[in-house]
Amino acid sequence: QKEVEQNSGPLSVPEGAIASLNCTYSDRGSQSFFWYRQYSGKSPELIMFIYSNGDKEDGRFTAQLNKASQYVSLLIRDSQPSDSATYLCAVNPTGNQFYFGTGTSLTVIP
Amino acid sequence: KAGVTQTPRYLIKTRGQQVTLSCSPISGHRSVSWYQQTPGQGLQFLFEYFSETQRNKGNFPGRFSGRQFSNSRSEMNVSTLELGDSALYLCASCRQDMNTEAFFGQGTRLTVV
Numbered sequence: 001q002k003e004v005e006q007n008s009g010p011l012s013v014p015e016g017a018i019a020s021l022n023c024t025y026s027d028r029g030s031q032s033f034f035w036y037r038q039y040s041g042k043s044p045e046l047i048m049f050i051y052s053n054g055d056k057e058d059g060r061f062t063a064q065l066n067k068a069s070q071y072v073s074l075l076i077r078d079s080q081p082s083d084s085a086t087y088l089c090a091v092n093p094t095g096n097q098f099y100f101g102t103g104t105s106l107t108v109i110p
Numbered sequence: 111k112a113g114v115t116q117t118p119r120y121l122i123k124t125r126g127q128q129v130t131l132s133c134s135p136i137s138g139h140r141s142v143s144w145y146q147q148t149p150g151q152g153l154q155f156l157f158e159y160f161s162e163t164q165r166n167k168g169n170f171p172g173r174f175s176g177r178q179f180s181n182s183r184s185e186m187n188v189s190t191l192e193l194g195d196s197a198l199y200l201c202a203s204c205r206q207d208m209n210t211e212a213f214f215g216q217g218t219r220l221t222v223v
Binding site: 032034036042043044045046049088090094095096097098099100101102103 | 214
């Protein structure tokens, strides 16, 4: 079993719609959770992090964490074509070691 | 504020050679970690350094090694290169010693022929 699992997609949504990205993790001791966006040929860039159960909003992005279910999600509201990228879920079990999912490819259709 | 700087950006090496990659973290960040990214395996953790000490190591063979200097700059070395080592190598820097966000450099694209 992989430490972090994501649906690889591809996920396609029309412009203006809500994109929902999901992630599950196996290490119950994990304390911090991150979402990164990676454009083709570029390095990952941090979108959001979340430490506590519940929702955390930042602009058009909302991260949701449910530690009991070992589940993290990212909602992107009013999706734009520029949001088209691969979204990586990362879990930090110890120190600054991160386990990454294989990513979900998102395409926003104009 | 400068970001994470990795050099070189691109490398082509022959099987059996060795290679050294360099990473300069964001000023003030003391933690540096390294990742290998391939299309099939995604981002895989290699090792992490904090204050010149290797704290965590991923599941890679001993051919992969690294070190961190007193100015927090880090190097990773891969000896006896194999074709399968072709990948994007990413360095990430963190501000604190744990539970903090990682900021990535642009990566070094290594091709082994």
